[in-house]
Amino acid sequence: MDHVTSTSLERSAPVVNRPNTVAVGTIVWLGSEVMFFAGLFAIYFTLRSMSPELWAGEAGLLNVPWAFTITVVLVLSSVTMQFGVFAAERLQPRATGWKPTQWGMVEWFFASFALGAIFVAGQTYEYAVLVSEHVTLSSSAYGSAFYITTGFHGLHVLGGLIAMLLVIGRAYSAKRFGHKEATSAIVVSYYWHFVDVVWIGLFIVIYFLK
Amino acid sequence: MKTNIGLFWILAVFFVLADAAYTVWSLIDHGSVEWTGTLGIGLAGVLSAFIAFYVNLSYKAQGGELPEDRLDAAIDDGEPEQGFFSPWSWWPLALGSGAAVCFLALAVGIWLLFIGVAFTVVALVGWTYEYQRGNFGH
Numbered sequence: 001m002d003h004v005t006s007t008s009l010e011r012s013a014p015v016v017n018r019p020n021t022v023a024v025g026t027i028v029w030l031g032s033e034v035m036f037f038a039g040l041f042a043i044y045f046t047l048r049s050m051s052p053e054l055w056a057g058e059a060g061l062l063n064v065p066w067a068f069t070i071t072v073v074l075v076l077s078s079v080t081m082q083f084g085v086f087a088a089e090r091l092q093p094r095a096t097g098w099k100p101t102q103w104g105m106v107e108w109f110f111a112s113f114a115l116g117a118i119f120v121a122g123q124t125y126e127y128a129v130l131v132s133e134h135v136t137l138s139s140s141a142y143g144s145a146f147y148i149t150t151g152f153h154g155l156h157v158l159g160g161l162i163a164m165l166l167v168i169g170r171a172y173s174a175k176r177f178g179h180k181e182a183t184s185a186i187v188v189s190y191y192w193h194f195v196d197v198v199w200i201g202l203f204i205v206i207y208f209l210k
Numbered sequence: 211m212k213t214n215i216g217l218f219w220i221l222a223v224f225f226v227l228a229d230a231a232y233t234v235w236s237l238i239d240h241g242s243v244e245w246t247g248t249l250g251i252g253l254a255g256v257l258s259a260f261i262a263f264y265v266n267l268s269y270k271a272q273g274g275e276l277p278e279d280r281l282d283a284a285i286d287d288g289e290p291e292q293g294f295f296s297p298w299s300w301w302p303l304a305l306g307s308g309a310a311v312c313f314l315a316l317a318v319g320i321w322l323l324f325i326g327v328a329f330t331v332v333a334l335v336g337w338t339y340e341y342q343r344g345n346f347g348h
Binding site: 021 | 211243245246249250252253254256257260261264265268269272273274275276277291292293294335339341342343347348
């Protein structure tokens with residue numbers, strides 16, 4: 001087309017990058033999720049201040065090294081997720097080689113999925129052990145507070161795992177991995193980091209402060 | 211956008227101050243921290259600061275004022291794509307019905323959950339991939 005001359009059009013306003021409505025909407029929704037978990041933290045702290053002697057007894061049953069291990073796994077899943085976002089921002093859905101530096105979004109998301117699944121499995125095992133030690137949802141205020149807070153968090157992790165599968169599916173279904181696919185990967189990462197941060201809060205409150 | 215950011219920061223500061231006042235007042239009046247309010251008001255401050263922070267990031271990344279924020283902008287300056295909006299879809303209704311069946315199952319009997327979950331999974335996948343396939347395949 002180099003034999004065609006073109007005129008440059010004068011623009012009346014500078015070109016701006018309009019904020020992505022999906023991303024901003026996700027952040028506002030995560031704000032509402034902050035308040036959801038505020039309610040759960042409030043339940044936990046109120047019950048604890050009402051019956052400190054119950055906490056002194058029951059919290060001793062927690063397996064802190066185990067919980068710490070699965071916490072590390074969850075934090076690592078956030079790291080792999082972020083590398084998936086970098087790949088999505090390069091608009092690179094699949095690996096171009098075996099090295100992690102060449103991985104695409106799909107590979108990083110599968111890695112995050114595996115780590116997230118290990119976390120949920122580890123939490124399930126922890127629940128099973130605690131139930132065998134007679135700490136259940138209905139055994140005491142401690143059991144209720146413990147299972148409601150960690151359980152709702154676990155459901156959020158499960159939701160994140162499903163979302164990752166849907167994002168991976170979109171990467172496979174699209175012939176050309178574009179900004180729409182990248183956006184869904186990015187907003188799922190926002191959600192995943194949020195759930196991760198909430199867990200760090202829960203871990204400090206439940207396992208560390210006891 | 212500058213105004214939005216300012217409003218959310220004002221809210222954040224207000225909630226932090228209100229939280230401090232609430233906690234101190236409850237300590238003076240009852241001698242103990244009232245956790246529901248302390249956490250609720252405090253995290254409302256976190257919510258405001260979180261949104262203010264993110265909107266500020268988006269504002270910096272856009273590299274200029276949006277036409278709707280300029281007094282001298284013309285209507286057609288705001289014409290470029292605003293984002294993707296589905297004109298209509300049956301899938302949210304299907305998804306909501308699936309979720310309703312799941313919650314009904316918690317009340318009437320767990321057997322209903324098998325039907326509800328199956329319905330929900332189909333609706334969720336249908337909704338997520340509505341604009342990925344058929345005429346919209348890309």
